[in-house]
Amino acid sequence: MDNKIAVKVIDPKKSDRKGKNKPPEDNRVGRKIYVRAVDGFFTQIRQRINWILMLGFFILPWIPYGDRQAILFDLVEQKFHIFGLIIWPQDLVLFAALLMISAYALFLVTTFIGRVWCGYTCPQTIWTFIFIWFEEKIEGKFNKRKKLDQQPLTLEKFWKKTLKHTVWLFISLITSLTFVAFFVPVQQLYIDFFTWNSSGIIVFWVLFFTFCTYGNAGWMREIMCLHMCPYARFQSAMFDKDTYTVAYDAGRGEDRGPRSRKKDPKELGLGDCIDCNLCVQVCPTGIDIRDGLQYECINCGACVDACDDVMVKMGYDKKLISYTTERQLEGKKTHIVRSKLLGYSAVLLVMCGVFVYFLMSIQPAKLDIIRDRNQLYRISSEGLVENVYTLKVLNKTEQDLVYQLDFDGIEGYQWNGPKNVPVKAGEVLTLPMSISIDPYNLKKHIAKVEFSATTILPSGERVTVKEESRFFNEI
Ligand code: SF4
Ligand code: SF4
Incomplete structure (x- = not known):
C-alpha cells in the first residue's frame, strides 16, 4: 500500500479561473499578511481552547499551596515545586521522561490529525491571534489595515499605530511577568518590578521575554512557523495518506470561477469553488489551500470556516475545504489503525509507564x-x-x-x-x-x-x- 503523498508542483502563472471578474483580493502586501477575521465551528473551538490555556497560564502562578505558590520552578534553590511534589536535580530523569512523552504524543497526534498542535495550542499561534484581534479593534478590518499602512503618516495613523504598539507591549510585558513568575515567587516579582526594586537579572529576563513576545506575535508571526520552528520541517516525516489535514476537494471545487447564486454551476462548466479567495484571506500563513497540502499549513481550520460560510450562502454542501485525508480525497477509505500509529502509541505507553514508575519512586x-x-x-x-x-x-x-x-x-x-x-x-x-x-x-x-x-x-x-x-x- 503506497502511503507516500505525491509532491505536486504548482505553476503560479497558470490560472484556473474561468470567470471574467477582476482577480479576488489577496491578503498580502509584499511579505506582510493582512489576516481577515473569520467565525465558525473550528474558530470557536480554537478560541475556547485558547481561553482555557490562557487562563491556565495566567492563573497558575497565583495559586497558593501552603505558604508558597503551587507551581514554582525555583532555579536558585534548585528545586521544582508542583503542588505537594518537590523535584530535585536528582529527580530530573522525570523531566527526561516527560520530554519523551511530549515528543511521542506530538508524533502520534501529528500522524493522526496533522499540525493541530500548531493551529490550536501553540503559544505562537495563540498570541498571534490575540495581537491580530487587538490590531483589528484599533486599526479596523484587514482591508482598512492594508490601506492605513499604505497611506502617508497622518495624525489618525500615528495615534492608531501608537495605541496598537502600546497595547501589544503591555500584553507582552504581562506575558513575560507571568512566565518569569513560574521561576520567581509571583507576589515579590510584581511588587519588586513595579517599585523598581527588582534585581538586574530579573529585569533582564522580564525585558527579554517581553521583547520576544512582542517581536514574535507582533512582527514575526508566520515567519516563526515557516522558517524558525523545527516542527514545520520534520512534520512531513509523520504525514501519510491517512493523516487528517485541512484539504480542498479539487474534484468537487474545480473548475473554479465566479457565478451567480441562481445559476447552475454544471451548466456553466464550473465546480463548487466560486473563487472568492476568502480561504486565502483568513489564512494566518497566507497560503492558498487549493494548491494542495503545504508545509506552511498549521491546520487551524480558519479556511474551513470561511469556505463553509460561502457554501451555505451559495446553497451548496459544506466541506469543500475540510479536515480529511489524501486517501479520502482519492475516493478510498481512510485507515485509522495503522502500524505507524500503533508504534507511536506503544512507545508513548511505555514512556508513560516509565514516568509513573519514576514518579512513584521519588523518596523524601x-x-x-x-x-x-x-x-x-x-x-x-x-x-x-x-x-x-x-x-x-x-x-x-x-x-x-x-x-x-x-x-x-x-x-x-x-x-x-x-x-x-x-x-x-x-x-x-x-x-x-x-x-x-x-x-x-x-x-x-x-x-x-x-x-x-x-x-x-x-x-x-x-x-x-x-x-x-x-x-x-x-x-
Ligand atoms: S473559500 Fe471556498 S469557494 Fe471561496 S475560494 Fe476558497 S475554496 Fe473557493
Ligand atoms: S490553509 Fe487553512 S488550515 Fe492551513 S493555515 Fe491556512 S487557514 Fe489554517
Whole structure:
C-alpha cells in the first residue's frame, strides 16, 4: 500500500479561473499578511481552547499551596515545586521522561490529525491571534489595515499605530511577568518590578521575554512557523495518506470561477469553488489551500470556516475545504489503525509507564556515601580495621527532620560519629564518619555494605533510604 503523498508542483502563472471578474483580493502586501477575521465551528473551538490555556497560564502562578505558590520552578534553590511534589536535580530523569512523552504524543497526534498542535495550542499561534484581534479593534478590518499602512503618516495613523504598539507591549510585558513568575515567587516579582526594586537579572529576563513576545506575535508571526520552528520541517516525516489535514476537494471545487447564486454551476462548466479567495484571506500563513497540502499549513481550520460560510450562502454542501485525508480525497477509505500509529502509541505507553514508575519512586530523602579516596583502610590503635566515609543526607521535604543512621553487611562493627542527625528542610547534611571492625569478623578483602537513613515524616510515615558501599580490609 503506497502511503507516500505525491509532491505536486504548482505553476503560479497558470490560472484556473474561468470567470471574467477582476482577480479576488489577496491578503498580502509584499511579505506582510493582512489576516481577515473569520467565525465558525473550528474558530470557536480554537478560541475556547485558547481561553482555557490562557487562563491556565495566567492563573497558575497565583495559586497558593501552603505558604508558597503551587507551581514554582525555583532555579536558585534548585528545586521544582508542583503542588505537594518537590523535584530535585536528582529527580530530573522525570523531566527526561516527560520530554519523551511530549515528543511521542506530538508524533502520534501529528500522524493522526496533522499540525493541530500548531493551529490550536501553540503559544505562537495563540498570541498571534490575540495581537491580530487587538490590531483589528484599533486599526479596523484587514482591508482598512492594508490601506492605513499604505497611506502617508497622518495624525489618525500615528495615534492608531501608537495605541496598537502600546497595547501589544503591555500584553507582552504581562506575558513575560507571568512566565518569569513560574521561576520567581509571583507576589515579590510584581511588587519588586513595579517599585523598581527588582534585581538586574530579573529585569533582564522580564525585558527579554517581553521583547520576544512582542517581536514574535507582533512582527514575526508566520515567519516563526515557516522558517524558525523545527516542527514545520520534520512534520512531513509523520504525514501519510491517512493523516487528517485541512484539504480542498479539487474534484468537487474545480473548475473554479465566479457565478451567480441562481445559476447552475454544471451548466456553466464550473465546480463548487466560486473563487472568492476568502480561504486565502483568513489564512494566518497566507497560503492558498487549493494548491494542495503545504508545509506552511498549521491546520487551524480558519479556511474551513470561511469556505463553509460561502457554501451555505451559495446553497451548496459544506466541506469543500475540510479536515480529511489524501486517501479520502482519492475516493478510498481512510485507515485509522495503522502500524505507524500503533508504534507511536506503544512507545508513548511505555514512556508513560516509565514516568509513573519514576514518579512513584521519588523518596523524601536521599543518602549518598563517599568513601575516603586517600586511604582504603587504616588500622586503629585498638587493632581494628577502620574505613572512613562521608555521608550526605539530603532532606527533600519542607520540614526539619531527624534522621537515624545505620550500617549493615558486617557483624560487630563500631560506628564512629553521631547516629541521630537533624537535617533542615531542603538541606544536605555532610557528615564525615568511620566504621571500625575487628579483623576477626572480616572474611573478604572487599565486603559489600549498606548504609541507611531512617526518619519519621510529619504524617507519621516511616521512610528509610539506603545506599551501598564497600568496606576494605588488609587481608
Ligand atoms: S473559500 Fe471556498 S469557494 Fe471561496 S475560494 Fe476558497 S475554496 Fe473557493
Ligand atoms: S490553509 Fe487553512 S488550515 Fe492551513 S493555515 Fe491556512 S487557514 Fe489554517
